[in-house]
Amino acid sequence: MTEFEVPVLSVRNLHKQYGPGCEHCRDEQSATLVKNHCQVCGTVYACRNVSFDVFPGEVLGIVGESGSGKSTLMQCLYFDQEVTSGEAFVSAFENGEENLFEQSSQQQRYIRNHIMGKVYQNPLLGLRMNFSSIGNIAEKLIAAGSRDVGMMENRGAELLNKVNIPVHRRKEAPKNFSGGMQQRVQIAKALSNNPPLLLLDEVTTGLDLSVQASVLDLIKGLQRELNISMVLVSHDLGVIRMLADRTLVMLDGMVIEQGLTDQILEDPQHRYTQQLVHSLL
Template sequence: MHEEPLLQVKHLNKQFGPGCSHCHQVESRNLKKNYCPHCGTVYACQDVSFELFSGEILGIVGESGSGKSTMMQCLYFDADVTSGAAYINDPELEGKNVFDLSSQKKRYIRNHKYGMVYQNPVNGLKMNFSSVGNIAEKLIAAGNRNVTDMETTSKTLLEGVHIPLFRMKQEPRNFSGGMQQRVQIAKALSNNPPILFLDEVTTGLDLSVQANVLDLIKNIQRELGISMIVVSHDLAVIRMLADRTVVMLNGSVIEEGLTDQILEDPQHAYTQELVYSLL
């Protein structure tokens, strides 16, 4: 029985700049890393394709500038793609390229199908709203109007991410980095999304706090069976979380496979370097 992927991304391209005669043609493109030295166009994502299956954590690893965060922004509609397609396995969206949908429909997907945890909590939270207010905002966007329901849901979520309830009326700007990330995770989970995006969520956190956040993510995945895409430049994070891993370099996918297989037998020279730096 062949399982249908929950999310399929096909030939995603994102460029910054108009391109020129030197870089328009993919075959003859002569880039420095991922930018054209002639016109300065950056090819942040080049023909990126992958699949995400139900209940799995897919890791996307690569150095800074490899295109992984840009790819995530495109998927979450924070940035427009240059070209490409993405399909969600959902009766309402069957066979529809989500990049081509109206902004209203994209907003619906963001509010009902996706959750997003940004590297910088400032992008995912309103710092001058209370923690409960942040979660309520996401619930209202998803069509919830019942205040009692929203408060109950918010409490359950905050408890689930280990935020003490006596602090739930406080603003995230008064929280530590680790706590802000946990509030962001609670907010992202509030609409029960089938797909959760996590972009460099442990960067800048102390090691012990990182471990707590990673444990939390692992437990949420186990309990709720949500499918996740985890982007990181840190292979140790990917090793702890991901079932399968995609390796990106200069905007392209250079290797993919089961995480264990990639860690034990990396094929590409860049992946080998990444793995040896872990040892």
């Protein structure tokens, strides 16, 4: 197996439920769920045995309507939530042999600070709004063990330049910025430690169309330049079409279809995917 065939990230049977489950919903084969919700005990099955791989330099798109489980999946991958069960392995941690979900909180912090970056839909979750932009980047570098102030200033300036934040606004707090600029600062912060894997959760939702386009162009350019692997979640197939090499389609917590993005868009097999694609045309 060559290095390009070894996945950067492997996820196996990731399962996340809210509630204890009951005899009516625990058995997947006979479960009487409405969408992903048990009418008897109220348990919600946000992610149901989701499995996928992400390869070096690949952008994996995950698409689905609100409530399909895609954002919960991203929260689990970045340890913002605990999984109910399942496994995840990254090649940059313990040779890809240790389940991330079974690591101590200290190890999970290490993985967040060195191996993954995340850009949240809501910049309030990814940035300290009262810190300067360059201070936000320094915070991530300090969390990863950096103590060299000069290096952090240089790295922050380099990244903010890369994401087109004007020089005279580097010391300004993101609370003064537009939504598109806040997302750019988040992207710079997420990239600060050269992570092999970047998680992008609905990063253009709520932005004006022209701003969306510039953020997407930025992501596309950075991905090509850095050859970084990305998991990109969106409910917008236009975003997925522009950026993703392969795509998973989620519905009610499950992956219902996956394949090359072109193949999914040109010849969707599942009825729900067909509706999604039709709505884009």
